Amino acid sequence: MNWDSKHKKTVYILSAVLMVDFIYLLISGGTDYIERIIIGIAINIILALGLNLFSGLTGLFSLGHVGFMALGAYISSILTLPLQTKNANLPDLPGWLAHVQLPFFPALILAALVTMGIAFLIGIPLMRLIGPYVSVATMGFLVITQVVLTNWDTFTRGARTFAGVPAYTSWWNAWLWALFVLYVVLRLKFSSFGRSMRASRDNTIAAESIGIPIVQSRLLAFCISAFITAIGGALWAHFIRAFSPKSFYFAQTFSVITMVIIGGLGSVRGSLAGVVFVTVISEILRNLERGITLGVITIPPMYGSSQVIMALILILMIVFKPTGFFGETEWKARDVIRFFKGFFSIISKGNNGGH
Amino acid sequence: MLKIEDLHIYYGHVHALKGITLEIQDGELVALLGPNGAGKSTTLMGISGIVSLRSGTIQYDGMDISKKDPQEIVELGIIHSPEGRRIFGNLSVLENLRMGAVRRRDKSSLKKDMEEVFSLFPILEKRQHQAGGTLSGGEQQMLAIGRALIAKPRLLMLDEPSLGLAPLVVKEIFTVIKGLHEKGVTILLVEQNARQALRIADRSYLLETGSIALTGTKAEMANNPEIEKIYLSRADEGSVQNAT
Amino acid sequence: MQLEYLVQQIINSVSIGSLYALMAIGLAMVFGILRLINFAHGDLIMVGSYATLLLNTLGLPFWIAALLGILISGLAGVVMERVAYRPIRGASDVAMLLTSFAVTIFLENLAVMIFRATSRPFASPVILSQVVKFGGIRVSSLSLISIGITLVLLVLLTIFVKRTETGISLRATSQDLIAARLMGINVNRIIVTAFIIGSVLAGVVGVLWSARVGKIDPLMGFQPVLKAFVGSVVGGLGSIPGAILGGYLLGIMEILLQALLPSNLAPYRDAFVFIILIILLLFRPNGILGTTAKEKI
Numbered sequence: 001m002n003w004d005s006k007h008k009k010t011v012y013i014l015s016a017v018l019m020v021d022f023i024y025l026l027i028s029g030g031t032d033y034i035e036r037i038i039i040g041i042a043i044n045i046i047l048a049l050g051l052n053l054f055s056g057l058t059g060l061f062s063l064g065h066v067g068f069m070a071l072g073a074y075i076s077s078i079l080t081l082p083l084q085t086k087n088a089n090l091p092d093l094p095g096w097l098a099h100v101q102l103p104f105f106p107a108l109i110l111a112a113l114v115t116m117g118i119a120f121l122i123g124i125p126l127m128r129l130i131g132p133y134v135s136v137a138t139m140g141f142l143v144i145t146q147v148v149l150t151n152w153d154t155f156t157r158g159a160r161t162f163a164g165v166p167a168y169t170s171w172w173n174a175w176l177w178a179l180f181v182l183y184v185v186l187r188l189k190f191s192s193f194g195r196s197m198r199a200s201r202d203n204t205i206a207a208e209s210i211g212i213p214i215v216q217s218r219l220l221a222f223c224i225s226a227f228i229t230a231i232g233g234a235l236w237a238h239f240i241r242a243f244s245p246k247s248f249y250f251a252q253t254f255s256v257i258t259m260v261i262i263g264g265l266g267s268v269r270g271s272l273a274g275v276v277f278v279t280v281i282s283e284i285l286r287n288l289e290r291g292i293t294l295g296v297i298t299i300p301p302m303y304g305s306s307q308v309i310m311a312l313i314l315i316l317m318i319v320f321k322p323t324g325f326f327g328e329t330e331w332k333a334r335d336v337i338r339f340f341k342g343f344f345s346i347i348s349k350g351n352n353g354g355h
Numbered sequence: 356m357l358k359i360e361d362l363h364i365y366y367g368h369v370h371a372l373k374g375i376t377l378e379i380q381d382g383e384l385v386a387l388l389g390p391n392g393a394g395k396s397t398t399l400m401g402i403s404g405i406v407s408l409r410s411g412t413i414q415y416d417g418m419d420i421s422k423k424d425p426q427e428i429v430e431l432g433i434i435h436s437p438e439g440r441r442i443f444g445n446l447s448v449l450e451n452l453r454m455g456a457v458r459r460r461d462k463s464s465l466k467k468d469m470e471e472v473f474s475l476f477p478i479l480e481k482r483q484h485q486a487g488g489t490l491s492g493g494e495q496q497m498l499a500i501g502r503a504l505i506a507k508p509r510l511l512m513l514d515e516p517s518l519g520l521a522p523l524v525v526k527e528i529f530t531v532i533k534g535l536h537e538k539g540v541t542i543l544l545v546e547q548n549a550r551q552a553l554r555i556a557d558r559s560y561l562l563e564t565g566s567i568a569l570t571g572t573k574a575e576m577a578n579n580p581e582i583e584k585i586y587l588s589r590a591d592e593g594s595v596q597n598a599t
Numbered sequence: 600m601q602l603e604y605l606v607q608q609i610i611n612s613v614s615i616g617s618l619y620a621l622m623a624i625g626l627a628m629v630f631g632i633l634r635l636i637n638f639a640h641g642d643l644i645m646v647g648s649y650a651t652l653l654l655n656t657l658g659l660p661f662w663i664a665a666l667l668g669i670l671i672s673g674l675a676g677v678v679m680e681r682v683a684y685r686p687i688r689g690a691s692d693v694a695m696l697l698t699s700f701a702v703t704i705f706l707e708n709l710a711v712m713i714f715r716a717t718s719r720p721f722a723s724p725v726i727l728s729q730v731v732k733f734g735g736i737r738v739s740s741l742s743l744i745s746i747g748i749t750l751v752l753l754v755l756l757t758i759f760v761k762r763t764e765t766g767i768s769l770r771a772t773s774q775d776l777i778a779a780r781l782m783g784i785n786v787n788r789i790i791v792t793a794f795i796i797g798s799v800l801a802g803v804v805g806v807l808w809s810a811r812v813g814k815i816d817p818l819m820g821f822q823p824v825l826k827a828f829v830g831s832v833v834g835g836l837g838s839i840p841g842a843i844l845g846g847y848l849l850g851i852m853e854i855l856l857q858a859l860l861p862s863n864l865a866p867y868r869d870a871f872v873f874i875i876l877i878i879l880l881l882f883r884p885n886g887i888l889g890t891t892a893k894e895k896i
Contacts, residue, residue: 405781425781426784429783430783437781442778443778443779445773446767454767454779457764457768457782458783506783
């Protein structure tokens, strides 16, 4: 679809209106609200990049990544739960788990490693499959995770809310992780591994004929992206502090997918843009759900409408700009580093009074 | 009958056809030759309306058909038997032939037409209830031609009928094509196997990376050393002079 | 005692399998031609059920309401194709998958907005809730009717795809879209036909499923479509016989697991179903009757 100047103008005006509305929301929400948004964006970036990494490298689309998020969330929460809460809420935990309480970082890493191990196990059969079958099979994984989480009461409290998770996530450690993940993903994409994977994803037979081990490469990408997604899940758990298995099902999957697609599958900066875009729009829509009065016009509360509109936006996006905002274009790791160098130099110049 | 002028076709950013001009008269057998990737199949896809044109015109009996749907092109009697046969593997031979008649207004003579195809290709009659995918390469090519014939073509376009077939089978196929030509069917034949094509074609065009490099009548092409130079340099094929 | 139980369970699994098979056929037809995994197919069940309920409440006798409800499902499918899927024709598999995902989220939340998330009772005529006895075997009339209707529909479908020109064209288009276009087959018309058939079948499933469960809610199509997917994948994505086989296999597997699993593992039944699916895909990555055409590169 060709974007002529008239289209572009409408888009700019619309964006300006949305930004103004969003800033209004931020201001009226106060610093707590702003902090929540910022942490939310960081976590979503991690989740989006996790999925993006896998899809970008393999050309496959996983519908089950939120399952990894769930595993990361539950495992790290179980490990970090204060002992009193743990014994109250999860009375039947096996001895060693019931008595352990880890600090945040080890719990995070452990949760991510276990998740990666599970990803490895299910990846072995899954990575042999072809395109649409992988999507359906990973969706199967999501359902399996859901069923297990909902029924394995001793570990998860089943369908009931899992609460009392310590609030370890803060804006700085969330962003530290986000930046770390960003760095890892960019380096991977532009490593020789990343390049050969991207080259081979459209033509697996040709790739295999020159010796690229397709299944193993896919498995590696799957595991790394699972690790990343688990980190995101754990951070989310320690941010939101209470959740249930339903938090990690299709609604969340849709949310992450929308961010990745709107930004542009395969593009890292696209994922970043997609996260910001979806966050802004969701917040605005969520407030609109309560109904607003604009002078004489009253829009009544319509719960569920934000999902409907989000779905519509995604559909429109796919119809008109299927490659998302940034399509396949990319930053190079160099550019990111240069950006940060420039950023820091400006800050330090400021401190030195402009010299 | 068919007149193509200055046709440009793009695949995304790739300029596949760079302004080709060619012409086919009623009753002629015209060969479109050229190496792999020259744009021969693209030309046929453009005529059939499957691929859209960037610029240029295609005229059929004086009518501009460049904007028409594939269905309309078929209704006009321009029938395309594609590269690689592309018969319907899950369908039986009989069903495949029936698919050729989809766009025909008058299907009353369908049975007779099928019998004609069977007399041309007796092996198809023998295998009429078998799935298309179980046929050999040569049989599939016969089925593809048969399917095209059922559509009662005024202009029959064949894309690389010799592809992947044993020399003996190729000979058989070309005998059939020659026979059709003699019966008066207008044929546009795309081939990499220049030798066989030049033997039976009234006129030929040589396509090279999207443009017409050479054109001539049967006699002209036979005596043209350019042909040999360009891509007939395989020793075992023999020279073009021997073809006539 | 054992034999009666066995027969009951067999009939049960065949009846559930019939519903899965009908759903899977719709998915298979659309996938075969467009390579689109239509998640929103499940919502057509929901549309048909709500339409039937509304018309019934408005006074129409049940069977008329059901028939109209099924037709409305068909219509919804056509609209879905025209509005959401035709504009993205030719897009990548991923884009199409996601669009169908978005469509299902859209429809489900729209239904929640209109009908509220809570379920409503679905009144069905007495004939559907009878218990039929022969010998020592007790079988619900609904099961028998489901099986009966499915068999009739399957016969009609088979006649359609084997004897009619449109049906053969549909099989041809499913095999090779370009070749079909070259033959002059009106591919748009064929696609709409596939959607109509699939959606009507979904509507039938909607009525039968709702009668079985006794209530409907906006998210009711979700579980069935997941299961139908499993069935379709197991049988071979894109193949109609595969869909039928897969649907029945799934029904049998479900009932079998339900009967065999120890009570503490019973709630994990769906997880086991999916695990078996994944294991099966390991051995037959293209499904049991998987499409013979090699995946296009």
